[in-house]
Amino acid sequence: MARDVKPRRKALNTALAWAAGLLIFFPILWPILTSFKTEGDAIASPPVLLFFDWTLENYAVVQERSDYMRYLWNSVIIAGGSTLLGLLVAVPAAWSMAFVPSKRTKDILMWMLSTKMLPAVGVLYPIYLMFIQMGLLDTRIGLVIVLMLINLPIIVWMLYTYFREIPGEILEAARMDGAGLREEILYVLTPMALPGIASTVLLNVILAWNEAFWTLNLTAANAAPLTAFIASYSSPEGLFYAKLSAASTMAIAPILILGWFSQKQLVRGLTFGAVK
Numbered sequence: 001m002a003r004d005v006k007p008r009r010k011a012l013n014t015a016l017a018w019a020a021g022l023l024i025f026f027p028i029l030w031p032i033l034t035s036f037k038t039e040g041d042a043i044a045s046p047p048v049l050l051f052f053d054w055t056l057e058n059y060a061v062v063q064e065r066s067d068y069m070r071y072l073w074n075s076v077i078i079a080g081g082s083t084l085l086g087l088l089v090a091v092p093a094a095w096s097m098a099f100v101p102s103k104r105t106k107d108i109l110m111w112m113l114s115t116k117m118l119p120a121v122g123v124l125y126p127i128y129l130m131f132i133q134m135g136l137l138d139t140r141i142g143l144v145i146v147l148m149l150i151n152l153p154i155i156v157w158m159l160y161t162y163f164r165e166i167p168g169e170i171l172e173a174a175r176m177d178g179a180g181l182r183e184e185i186l187y188v189l190t191p192m193a194l195p196g197i198a199s200t201v202l203l204n205v206i207l208a209w210n211e212a213f214w215t216l217n218l219t220a221a222n223a224a225p226l227t228a229f230i231a232s233y234s235s236p237e238g239l240f241y242a243k244l245s246a247a248s249t250m251a252i253a254p255i256l257i258l259g260w261f262s263q264k265q266l267v268r269g270l271t272f273g274a275v276k
Helices: 002-034 057-065 068-099 105-117 121-134 140-164 168-176 181-192 194-210 213-218 226-231 241-261 263-270
Strands: none
Touching: 002 241, 057 241, 068 105, 068 140, 068 181, 068 194, 068 226, 068 241, 105 140, 121 140, 121 213, 140 194, 140 213, 168 181, 181 194, 194 241, 213 226, 226 241, 241 263
16 A cells, blocks of 8 residues: 555655646747737737737847847846956955954855845935946946946855855865965865855846846846837837847846756755755
8 A cells, every 4th residue: 555655655745746836837839829829819808828820020020129138138148247257256255254254254145145125116316326437338348347246245245145055164175285365265166166156156147137227227228138128119109029038038038048048057055954
């Protein structure tokens, strides 16, 4: 009897896992399907699921109307630049908190995390005025700085957690062998924490890629990323759902592909140090 229970339980767990996966993926699947519909099928009631006249017209219209590659290149530069700049700041900060802690280390970490709870609209006006005065409005470097700052608490927290799992004795041994601070971080700490650093990089790229509030408020045309590309398909006349879905699919496709090919590394990094 017990032998019959295990296969049934395994089948039930598998079915529940598939159901949960499809439920999570549905918000992504729906706009992908809608992007291949006509505008009439996109707003049909009841909704048309799979049995409709598939068309690539929406993608052709989007390509003709917008310079997709310019938006894509801006997103790559902004997401990649904010991630690299964040690492340059976060790695030394996380190292000092993990291996040279002070009495206020935990307080500093909690304060950094609390800044993520601040409504972004509360600081939009002063940052907007600062950007005008500094000539950073509608520039890539301006968005790189802003996105680095808003994601920095998460980067520091993740790196701090990973660095804490590395025995301090290894770094002490490196110092005894003559390693300086630079060599200690680059040649000892970084290789050992590489899975955690990789997952931190991937998560930050995803967060920066998906950021809409700051990109829509601090850009107009020159530095507009893919989030602005999607927003351009809403108009006072109404929403063109099929074309909006095509633009959304084109915007999320690169990050979906990146996530798919790096999922093993991401999982490995997120579970780094979970079991000693």
